[in-house]
Structure formats: structure tokens, C-alpha cells
Amino acid sequence: MTSTRQLAKSAGFGSVVGVALMLTAFTLIDFSGWWTARTISNVVHFSSILALIAMGQALVIISKEIDLSVGSVYGLTGIAFITFEHSLGVPGAVIAALAIAAVCGLLQGLAVVRGGLPSMIVTLGGLFTFRGIIYVWTGGSVRNFSEAARENWLTKLFGGEVFGIEAAVLWMLLMLAILSVVLKFTRFGNHLLATGGASDSAESRGVRIDRVKIITFVMCSVMAGFAGIVTLADQPQTHVTIGDLLELEAISAAVIGGCLLSGGRGSLIGAVLGAFIVTSFRYELIALGAPSSWFITFVGVVLIVAIIFNQKLARWAGHNV
Amino acid sequence: MSDAHPLIQVKNLDLYFGSFHALKDVSVDFHAGELVGLVGDNGAGKTTLIRVLCGIHKPSKGEVYFDGELVTEFHPKLAIDQGIETIQQSVGLCDNLSIARNFYLGREPMKKIVGIPFLDFKQMRSMSTKVIRAFGLRDNVSADDEVERLSGGERQSVKIGRAVEFKNRVVIMDEPTNHLSVREREHVNELAVQLKEQGLLVIYITHDIFQVHKLADRVVIMENGEKIEDASTDSMTAEQLEEVIRQGGRLVEKMGS
């Protein structure tokens, strides 16, 4: 009992339970060849991309804000990456594209912190603005990578395979490790948790909550942008709709993973597992032959169940949420 | 002052917040016409106890009797309807509402126009104006001003004024003299005694044992969620009671180590 409670204290515990339940269910009612290498690799690959975005979102939610613009930032960065490649080459394009993502995050962070506006409104504006910029910039279609660029070592590094494992998966694991260390073992991580948990107290202890929030927004946008680059390095055929509605899936993944929106609590590994759950359900629903619009409904149901479950779990574990 | 039939009777009360044990097996009686001082350090459980009495928290275990009847449902609405007025320390006023609206929050006077109940602003305004004048708020403060504009003392005055205005059977005061000037403090203390003399039960919560010793008929001391002393002010001096608090603190420290 006590040790379970101890376990449940970590925010990501709910998603671990979720994944365990889900895998059990898929094993028991296996209509669709769930346990095949191909299915797993398909699901894990897309989960990784979504997880990269969801981790950034988790950081923002921990700081007690929200970022609705990640889908558009993901798209804008990806398109910048492809478009700049023609003039700057692959390495230059990666840097330029990530710089654009960082600027997106910076502008939104500044508007939230300095402008004192709710992040929902600011990032809603961002959602429209960045998507609009994509439309204006591309005029409706996105150019493709040159053959040379597809063979570039950097493209391979972001989008290739290592020992049969998609690079996206490895990048996701690397980012998970780095961000977990940052969150748990660095001063910034401590400040971030304090800012989200009790911004007044954090400020009174000398934490620059303004800066923490701005940095978090920048990190979130850069993560989303990075996910865009990783996606396109692997599969460069794209379209102006890139990233459309991805913010909903990213927020869902983060919430399923134990981010409670009351700030100061959240789990990166939870966000990763949340992304895995969302993607797996899509596969299973399609495999079961459900009409595809049910997927939206289903994510909605999972989201509501997950937040209630996670909240109850956190309360049971003794957190005041 | 004690008669056979306590107005409020608390029996073996336990309260948990998650895994935190906030009240531990607390039993205490309160009688009508009595002024009881509830004393203890921060985190001793005083506020938690009275929050049970005024219906904000539901006890995890144990019983509360009001006027001899077992209380089965806990909600501030029910407590207020029963005649328990509480002056909360940090809550009780909504910054965004006017003084008049705050004053009557939850028990708005109604005026029916073609059968539809509307707020009776005339009454709300006149009554709250009367009270804020009586409590000496700045002259430029009107009943239509939002509470946001008031100072800490003024807010406290509005809360006390409201409780006194609607006094019924029990008035609970949680650190009522915080934020107040010396003169205001005396005024509040006089009011507490007056209320008691009118036959009401007054529960007065404070840190300051010396202050409450002068007013109260009885003092209940809490420490770490437990009741550690319950004595009439005739039987113990303030110094003795202070010693109890100090001992209690040490006792807890010992237990913790």
C-alpha cells in the first residue's frame, strides 16, 4: 500500500498503468496483429514524433501555462527546414529553422509574461498566425528536398535508421533523457517546478519566474520544431497542412501522461507514454474497422478518463491538487 | 456557564487531507452564552476544527452534534441556516464584488417584481452602509465600492460587521484582530463580549493567550491536531496556559525526533 502510494506520487504513474492496461487489452483481444514487429515499429515511430512535441507541451503545462500553437510551430519549422535547404544547405537550414521555432516561442513567451495575457489567448493567436505565415510563404504547396539533400549525412542523422530503429525513436529517447535530467537535477528544473507549483513563493525566493516561463515557451517551440525537422528528414513529401490539429494530440498526450494543469506537476516519461497511448488507439480503432471519425471521439473519452484518473491518483497519493 | 445540554458537541473527530492527519480524535463541548478561546500555534488545527463547525470541511471520522442533533451533512449553507456565523481569516469576501453584494452574499434580500425575484438593492445598500459607518470605514468608501479597494482592516471590519448583523446563535471568529489597529482591536473584543452577554456562543481563535484570557470564560488549547488542554480561565492563569502551549510544543518536538 505504502509503496504503491510512493509510486503513485510520481506524476507519470497513471500513464504507466494506462499503457499496461492497454497492452493487456490489445493482447487479449488481438484481432489485428498487434504484436507484430511492423505494427509496433509503425506505432512507435509516430509516437516518437508526437512525444517530442508532447514533452515540450508538458514543460509548458508544468509552468502552469498552455501552448496551443505547437502544431503550427511544428509545421512552420518543418517548412522552413525544407525551404531553406535550397539556399543554406542542410546544416544551415536546420539552424535557421530551429531559430525560427525559438523566435516563435520567444514572442509568445514575451506576450504572456510581459503583456500579462493568458497563454491560451496568446498561443491561440500564435496558432493562427504561424499557420497563416505558412500559407502566405508557400502559396499552397511545399517544395521538396533535392536528391543531394536527402543523401546528406545530417538528413540521415535526423531521419535515417540505426540498426533498423528509426532515428526519430532514438532522438526522442535522447531528448527524454536530457530533459529529464534538466527537470530533476538542474537549478532551472527546480525553478520550473517552483514556478508552476507556487509562483508567488518562487518569486519571493528570488526565482525569475518571467525568465523561467519565457525559456519554457522557447523550449516547447524548439521541441515542436525539432519534431518537424525529424519528421521531414525522414519523409520529405509534405504539405501546407503539416502539423494541423497536432496541438490537440500533443496536449492530450501530455495530460494522459499526468500533467494536471494545476502546475508544478507533470512527467516527461508520462508524456511519452501518453503519446504512445494516443497513437496505439488510433491503430487499434482502424484495425477494428471503426469509422475514422470515431478516433477523435475516442481521444476525447480517453482524455477525460485520464485526467480524472490522474487527479484521483494524485490526491490519493497525498498531493494537494 | 455550563448547562447540561451543549450547543455544539464534538466527539472523537478525525480529519485527513489526503494522507495528512489534520485533526486527531478531538472531543470538545461548546455552550450557549459562553466565550471560548481556541488557542494554539500555527498548524495546530484550530482553523481546521472551526472549518468543520462552519461546514467547510467534512470530518473523516467522529460526530458533531448541534443543539443535540447529529450533523449529517456538512455545508456552509446549512451551518449559516442553523445560525452559525463565521468570520474566516483569509476567505469570506469576494474582491470583485461590491461591499453591499458581499454583505448579503448567499442570503440576498429579494423584491418581487411581477413575480420574479430581483435583488433588493435598497435594503442591501442601506444596511451595509449603516454597518460600514458604524465600523468607521473611510468616508469616501461607499457600499457600492468593490472590496478590492479596501484595506486589510476595513475588510476585517466588513466581515465582523456582517457576522454581528446576522448574529444568530453562534459567532466564530478566526483571528479577528489581525490587521487591526489598537482601537479597532478593542472594539472587536468588546463586541465579542457583548455577543456573549446576549446569550450567543462565541468561539474566539487567536495566538495570543494573554489577550484571550481576559475575555474568555474557557480556553481550549490545540497542538498538532490534538486538543491538549481545556480549562476555565478561573482555574488557570494566562501564564500557566502559556506554559502548557510551550510544553505541548516540546512534546511534539520530542515525538517527532
Added chain:
Amino acid sequence: MNYVTKLAATALLATTALSGAAHAQDETFRFVMVSHIGSNDANMGWLTESLAAFEEKYPDVTTEYVSTNNYSVQEHVRLLEQAIATKPDGIAVPIVDADAFEGPLRKAIEMGIPVVAFNIPDARPVGERIPYLTYVGGDEYLTGLHLGEYALEQVAAGNIPQPTGVVCASHDAAHQGLKARCAGMKAAMEGTGAAFEELFIGAEPATARNTLQSYLQANPETNYIFTVAGWSSPWAWGVANDMGLSPDVDNEGVTVLTVDEAPVSIEGIRAGHLLAANSQGFWLQGYAPMEWLYWNKTLGYEPQSDILTGPVIINAENAEKWADLVRGVFGDEEYDNQNTW
């Protein structure tokens, strides 16, 4: 191919023949195209290009193009009403939903604004339908049907495998036109015994790939993929290719079909990735309505029948010619930009 040349030639001829009359007018006109093809659809380029060409030809006309970004009937009617509010000299609009458009369009026609329908007609009989001047465009249902029939011809010729499962991959579950394309394909495939399914893949590339891949894994009998937008065909091909399903046009594995005379469709066919696409004559769908509005305004012309601009099948045989034609309209750079293979 002949059909298209003929269509294009008719328009061209008419243009030159009447251009003298055009310049005689002093008046200037403003025509508005209220479209359902938004910024997320490269086909918008066809229409805006043709409007620009039209303005060049008729300097006394200004044209405007307004459209929704994410399609919805509600948004479209709003745009239409606002376009009417500017009291233009003519309106071109697709009749996406006759019930919803009838009110505002009748009002516009009463106000003396001529209306030409393009891309999607009012499907009801002439007497009952909205009294617009004429309709210029293809037919969404026939688009799907003809492509399906063409595929079955190829099966008979032994070029591609017999269909065992057909999936119609749509990026917008609420879009009527796309539904009609799928319905046409379904009708064509009836009788072959192949399973038919409509799959909503969404417009987001990574999600769409993931959805499609999941579908193909769960339904291994599927061997025809019909993407109802040209730009989603590379994704379908890519997914099938990653899964080792041999998606190129040959007598094995998966066969991919798509729509539109977009560079991405044409180049996909030329590269042997796609079996076929279709042309609805998008360029004409932009140009011809404007021309009819102009003739109606200046000369009082009213066409006697609808003007069909498609569908025409684009396949490996005529793709070269299509490529030249489309390069001619868009220019090389834009053409290459839109080729996302």
C-alpha cells in the same frame, strides 16, 4: 486528350473572337470568385493564375478570389454573403450545398448580379435549380467513377492486378466534393468483389501516414489506394513503399490513383508511381466563368447549356503533354515547387 484540347481550343477561340468587342467598353467590372479551394490546396494556384491571365486579357476587369481556409459550408455561405455585400458585377461560386446557397444566391440574382457556378453544379433539374447563368466545371462523382473504370480497363489489359480491397483516402471528412469522388470510385468498383472503405486520414502529413499505414497493416487485402487530393498521393505511395507493398504501377502489389492535373499528380504518373489522375480543367474553371460573366455583362450572352471541363483521365500516355501544358501555365519554377515527389 482530344477532349481537353477541344475544350481548351473552344475557350481560346471564343476569347480571341470576342476580344475586340471587349476593348470597346469604357465601363470597368469587378468579378468575385467565392471558392471552396483554400490556401491548403495547391489547386488554388490554377484558379488564381487563370484569373490573373484573364485580367491581363481584359484590362477593364478586376477579379477577386476569396476562399475559406478550412472548408465548411457555414464559412462558405458567410464569405458568399460578404462578397454579395460588396455589390460586385458578377460572382462565380461552386454550389457545394444547394440548400444552403440557394437563399443568398437568389438574393444576389434578384439584385442583378449574374452568377456562374463552377466546379460543383446544383445537381437538381434545370427548372428547380438555382437560376445561375451556367455551370463551368467537372463532376466530382464522375471523377471517381471514370478513374475507377479506367483502372478496371487496365486490369483487363493485364497491366495491374485485380482489385481485392480499395481504400479511398480523404483528408476532410466533412467535405461533400471529396465524398462524391469516393462514391464514384465505389460505384466503379462494385461488381469486382473488392472491399471498399473510405478512410479519413486528416490533412496532417505525419498523422495521415500513420493512419494509412495502420489501415494497410490491419487490412492486408487492400491493394488500391485512391487519394482524393493530388498532394496526398506521395504519402500513400511512401507508406506502401516503406511497407514493401510495391506501390509502383506494375502487375503486383498496391496501385495508387489520385486526382487533379497538379504537378505532383502528373510527375507521379510520369515516374510510374501513380496509375492515373484526372483533370477537371481547373484553369478553365477559373477563366471561363469570368469570361461568361463578362460576355453577359457586355453583350447579354447567356449560354444554353452547362460547360463541362472534365473529367479527363491523365495517364502515362498523355502525362508528358500535360506536363508541358501545366508548365506553360505555372512556369517552370512554380511547377517544380509543386512537385513534391
Added chain:
Amino acid sequence: MADAAFKPLVRKHSEIGIFLIAILLIVFFAATSEGRWNNSYNISTILQITATLGLMTLGVALVVGTGEIDISVGSTFGMSALIYLFLAVRVDPFIAATAAVCVGALIGAFNGYLVTKTGTPSLIITLGSLMIFRGLAIALTSGFAFSIPYKERGGFSYFILGGDNMFNFGTFAGVNTGFLWLIFALVVLTVVLKLMPYGNHLLAVGGSSESAHSRGIRVDRVKLKAFIICGALAGLGGVLEAGKLGSADGSMGRLMELQAIASCVLGGCLLAGGRISLIGALMGAFVLSSIQSYLVVMAVRPQWFMVLLGIIVVFAALGDKKLRHWAHKH
């Protein structure tokens, strides 16, 4: 001097910001559009659009007033529109409308119940139901539209449910009956909010739910009612929009929730709760519709729509915030 007089006014009336923005925009639009924007026909279309968006906005404003948020209203709007159209041709328009509004109220009750009973953030709960009911709407129509043919939309019942225009004289195309519903809802809700106990409780809950609770107010019930009213209003908006269009597909109401929330913020409603202005929120809806209409009538290329909309929303919110900040400075 003018300063001193203006400050308290702004402090008391949070909607002043949006009125100023509206006036500036109207002057700007009228001056730059050569009569394309400021003609009576266009104003009447803007009012019609504001009508349905406005009903939704009023509901969202009430929920925002309690310190919660409801972003499921776009899907509620769509569901109600579909149910109305489905039943209107089969049963009777009035019964259909009642049923549709009830479904809206039920969705609101579903949200409110989950939010209050489980104490979870309303943003996530309503995000969930946004997805649930959007998926249902698409599944329900299986991609095809529900509609009532134009010719059958004659009678009184269709007229009163957003059907035809009235007050049309001269070139003014009149206002849709939907607009009358909006005015009716505005008046009723303003009276409830300002003059009745429920309004007092609602604002108290938004201002400080703890204080309200300690004064004996059933916080959960107040919130639940706000959610129900919000759902019903979104449902009514859907019915009126469906009545006007005569047709609806699975995308009906998509993204409208974002416009409604933006309208509330522009109109001076504090997302933290406790301070709302219904008339301000409506002005917000009017301003958003006006901006969109300006972009359309000026034939701004559609790809610029989103950029401009996004930037304008943020800057308008910023301007409003600055104005209030200034007013509260001593």
C-alpha cells in the same frame, strides 16, 4: 482632468476597451474600404454572423465568469444544428429546436457535472467533449449534410428560428431573426447577472470560490448551471445558424469555440473569473466578425486571413489589458 474622469469609468466598465477598439476599427474600415465594408447590406450580414457567434459567446462568458472555461461549444453548436435539421423535416421545427437546445443543455450538464464532481480542470474536460462531439457529428452525418430544401423553409416557425430577415427597408437587408434572439438573450442574462441572486453567486464563485463557499453558496451548483446555460445557448446558436443556412455538415461550428473565447477576452472578461461583461463579449464577437468581413470585402488573399486574425487578436487583447492596467493605476 479628462483622465481623472475617464479612469473610474474604465475601472467600473471593463467593456470600454472593446468599445474603443470597435469605434477605431469602424472608422478605419469605413475610411479605407470605399463603401465596400460600410454599406447597409454588409452591416446586416455582420449582424447575422454576430447573432449566432454572440449567443455562443454569451454562454462562454458566463462560464468564464465562474472561473471555468468551456471550449466544447463549437461541437455543441454543430450537434444541435444537426439534430435540429434532422428532426425539423421529420417532426416539427419547434419540437426540433427544443430538442436541439435540450441536447446542448445536456452536453453542458455533462461538462459541468464532470468538472464539479471530479474537480478536474474544465479546459481538459471540455477539450475532451469538444473532440467527442465533433467526432459524433462527423459520424452522424457520415460526411453528408443534413438539410432542408430552400422552398420548404417558408412558414412562421422557420422564420422565427433564424429563417428570414426582418426590418428590411431601402437597401438595408434587415436583420435575421437570430439577431432578435441574441438581443433577447443579452437582456435576460444581463438582468440575471446584475439584478438577481444567481448573478451575485456566479460572480462570487468566480471571484473567490472559497469565500463564496464559506458564505454558504453551493459553488458546484452555480458552476453546473453556468455550464448548462452555456450549452443551451450554444445549442440555440446552432439551431438558428442551421435555420438560416438550411443545411449543416459535420464541420458546423468548427473553430467557433476559439472565436467565442477570443470574443470574451476582447470584451473584457477575465479568464480567471469574477469579472465579465456580456455586452463587451458581444462587442468582441462583433469586432471579430467585422475584421473577417473587412478582409473578405477587401479581397485580401485568404492566406493572409489567418496571419492577420492571429495578430489582431493578440494585439487587441494587449491593448485592452493596457487600458485596464492604466485605469487601475493610482
